[in-house]
Amino acid sequence: MSAPAPAELEADIRAALRAVIDPELGHNIVDLGMIYDIAVDEAGAVAVLMTTTTRFCPASAFLEEAVRERLAGVAGVTSAVVELTYDPPWTPERMAPEIALRF
């Protein structure tokens, strides 16, 4: 069985990360716009750049760890690096329109 193509793997990763729910907003971190970038190479090495809604929120470390945990469960991911950034900071405008409508 061949390794999934990077685009396919990225889609699988996004689907996996939708299981991580922000405890304050009650929606998944992908649709909330907290995943800034997912870089996947041909060998299945993944680098995720993410943020949290509040700078240095006490839940930040747990959210980062949850992303790492989900990546480990995606078939085809051979290694994963998760980086948390606040540059640029998260803003409500980053939410998917269908999520923003619920607020």
Place this chain on the structure above:
Amino acid sequence: MQMACISRWTLAFFGSALGALVLALALLALGIGYPLGSLAAPATLIVVHLVAIGWLSLLMLGALLQFLPVLVGKPLRLAGLAPWALVLLLVGLVLLLGGFAGLEGLSLPLELLPLGGLMLVCGFALAAVILFSTLFSAGSLPFPAGFVAVALGSLVITVLLGESLASALAGLLGGDAAIALINHGVGLHAGFGLGGWLTLAAMGVSYRLVSMFLIAPERKGVVPHIAFWGGFAALAALCLALGVVLVIGLPSGLALVAAGLAALVSLGAYASDVVALYRSRRRRELELHTQAAIAAFAALGAGALMLTGALWSGSEGALAGAVYLLALGWLGGLGLAMLYKIVPFLTWLECFAPDMGRLPTPRVQDLVHEARARVWFWAYFIATALTVLALMLDLELVFRAGAALQLVAVLGLIRHFYRARRLSDISAPWRNQSPPRLFLPASRQRSLS
């Protein structure tokens, strides 16, 4: 990247603070202290210090231990000192109250006053070391943290002034300066404590927390800077007034007026920012704690205006009403409102955060039952308004009834904090989760920072 995590002793601070609040309200409901006694009566001082140190200061320190790292983006430094600070503060408070009881006529030595004061100095000093070293570990301070830095400076002055007053009252400190302090220093002690320490710290923390809870853009531009520099100027003017008292033994009217004007400018700017935060929020439906906070913000505005009027008119009842509204409506009301969010949030962090990514996890909101708790917030703020009115009109029985209703409301809210902690109101899928310990540090920690 450094990240904030769970403060292990915050809930112990909160539990002790709530105990002090219950005791203070019970004493008031029983008619101990003002208005049955005078403003300067030892029984009044017992209640005042139970509220100012036991309730409000322990609450603020517990909150800062958790949220100062959020404000500065650095982990808490010297966190192991926190339980020692709590023990020293509790022992110091009990001794100080014992000293006041001695002044009231109970057979307790007056030396308990400076001894308790010394323990309080040590306890607050430990807390200040933790918080200042955390502040200094940040390269530059975001403006909400600047409020906290200035507030901690005011705390140091409050505590040293309080210890000097306690020593003077016990006869251990003599001379003209001691007499001047007893005659003119009590109001400054209250100003540094309620205004400089507690209000400035509450303003700084609320800038960040209210923005976070409402999903509103953080305030930028000139207005928050006016709030900060106005507060700083008010504190500087209070320091000048204290210097005048110590040097020439008389109050400085000019410095006090300058402090009052600067404080009003600061509070006006802060009020404008709070309104802007609520108006620019993305969360349309306000959660219960942000609804209750509106009553506390209103109490700040009304209390500040009442205090201005009372100082202008010299009315003792209006002065007592204004201070009561600021202490229990603004600071106490905001504290109870924020506890309604912080307690379930910390509980969620302990119980569910480690499962994220592995198992479905609830929202923080799923740990509480807002509809049932709402009535207690209504009762608390209505009772606070009633007690303030009774103080202004000198209606002692109405005041005691109001304090009793406040006590009932606080007990009702404590029950909800307890239920959140015990996971009693959590949604069905998570009912089997083991609840954490009530106050003491979690036995199961997952260190990620």
